[in-house]
Amino acid sequence: MKYSLELTAFACGAIIMILELVGSRILAPYVGTSIVIWTSLIGVVLGSLSTGYWVGGLVADRHPSKKVLSLVALLASVAVSLTALFADKILHLLQENIKDIQSLALASTFLLFTPSSILLGMVSPYTVKLKVQNLGSSGITVGQLYAISTVGSIFGTFLSGFYLIPLFGSRNILFVLSACLAVISLILYFSAKRLAAATLLPLAFCILGITQPTNAGIIDIDTQYNRVRIFTDPDRNGRDRVLLQTELQSIQSAMYKDDPHDLALEYTKFFKLGKHLNPAMKDSLMIGGGAYSFPKFYLKNYPDARMDAVEIDSGLTSLARDFFFLDQSDRLAIFHEDGRVFLNKSSKKYDAIFIDAFSSISVPFHLTTKETVGRLYNVLSDKGVVLVNLIGSVEGSHGRLIRAEYKTYKSAFPQVHIFPVYDPYYGRAVQNIILLAAKSDEIPDFNSEDEEISRFLSHRWTRPIPDDVPILTDDHAPVEQYVFSD
Template structure:
């Protein structure tokens, strides 16, 4: 029975860690800072648990005490469902440092149950150990079984649980599993505590289900995918008063939006700057877009270029499903969607395009560094036809520390493309303000015009950055691309 107990507790640890990333994501994103905080704090907590569990086991080991430890861990896991929102809201309003925020959130929410779970294995070893001559094999066997449980929990969470259940329900299931495991360790005692916890778990599960149904009736959908936490909700455009539907995947950011009265019209200002393709390559016939999300610009592109084809590479198939269900993405013979990483697609494709649009950097919380490097830019260059154009959205400032990522990206593109231009979407005169910036790279060395007969194009072209961009940042490579370090400086200004 002890083997089963350490297996189950080992699995719970890893499921808790992976679920923790989804709990933090709506408030802190999924950057390497968040993952470092989660992994580091949980490892430290397990170490404390190993130490204290072993110390406790040497005093007066019993099945009842082991059961109590597991029951305490069940209570602590269940408590996260009540604490997560008030704790994260409080930290965001009181702690200015992003890194400190991530560390404190992990300590408060996940350290206590991790310490309790860490106590289980050394305590189980002490209960199992009957003969010092076989102590080594006993320790090795139980810790191996615990590790196998952690491996199983990792795959179960990553491949199934997170993709199909919300984080609250996963926590409740984990607490329930620990409650049963506590009974396996010792069925006697703690009956009142177990009964109260069981009732709490059932009620919380019902409440979570009722809240989910109520939100759906209000047009709000909260979805856990394999890659992110996604929220779809109704809204109103403050400028025009038109009703919209929005998609959010990171804190303080709207990933996609759609006007309900015209699904192909563009709500978010930065997406309108992709229409500069009408100026730089008005005869485009084939295009690639890396990053689909709610498919805002792909719909506009297909409506604007009636005979053109568009390939969209979107790593998350659930984004495409949500776009079809909530953002009026229709089947179109001219549209092909590939569900894979943009870099792997560029590595293998032999297709040639007139234009390549990049919208995978639409979050400063988690920039996919593999799409920023020299090796990627070279593949983009080779995937373009002659006179091909790249339009890439970047969130950054131009000067100062918060502009380091942009300047590194400009240096990387300039090492491959003969012409690179910037169009700040917000204030074209703001040098240190963080904003969306459209990077335009031309494969042709022929200087373009920056005037157009179309007033809309002229509005976008008037945002051209005419000053030199400082050449003070290194070219990004697969070997060294400190994108997270650059973006952390942006996050600290928020």
């Protein structure tokens, strides 16, 4: 095939970027989507590619043959397919044995993506060696091949980010990449006449891999922003629930099968304090829709109120409609955009704002900062309140994010309180914590005749909160350091 080396350079450049982007989705349920995982992924892949460049150059000088390059592509195909087949098992094992999130991210990335990245890195120097005919034309030949490879990387980046990941599962994409590498191997090895028959093997392998069954009873879907798992599991009382996960450490949304509008997670029930603290609540904003558990409850129980819900991932909204009984309502307006972007341009006034956009290992820093808090203050009505779901402790090293958020909200709001959801007495307990900020100077009413509301109010933290962390700002918000500190 006349342009087999150019095709190889282009395809491998694309596959490297697709592999890296898909890798982030494979790792996300185990280590999150914070800067920690991107640092690990980018660093390990770059290190592996540099190793591949070095080794590839050495091998190319000693064995300058298309058949050897074909073997490299074939081995890369095998490495990618093994990642697709065993990634979840390896990640489960690592998660059970490595508790430090940075070490887990590095170990996971190294084991899953180092072999394939090294082999893909070997391709560039090998194609150069085979393509260069004389030193007089080496400059333009090297430049052309690197340009072709880089164009392939650009193509792979846009293809995976805009189309492949939202439309197909991460595992399926890896099998397709494996098949593509196998085809490249065959193109390099066989003559054109034998190529058509030879490509049937990787095609069959690809179909076999894609059709392998996943865990029974689990729906595993990739959206544009998340890898989502949906499954059923009863609560401790045996009441059946449908659960949604975007990371394995926690449940992001839940719904009771026998009552889709009931609140199945304890922390979401604390959002009922919004109505107690501002009885005139009519217009509310929710940042972080997920499966829309609280918006559904809100619409059913507050028939005179309306809500704007901001969820960046339209895929989650579609899943909420398909699996969590989210119905159309003229009292619920859904905006698919970033919460901070929405706040920056909003001129509407809200009586209550509910924020449920943080998880135990993924914290969008730009929603934690003084600038965001200032925008929240500005879009609240005079009696308005903000309720934020956070995860951490009040005291100890695991409470640094909680204390930083508390201090940040105190810089703008006259009244700020925190409510540990499960254990209101032990300050070092890591749990859901509801932060309440009130715009009014008036002391909130922390008493209620309603038994459930009274129980929630009794969880208010009244002991001193250590002042040992700075206010979070857009310029400096080390949320990953706070979340993952020991």
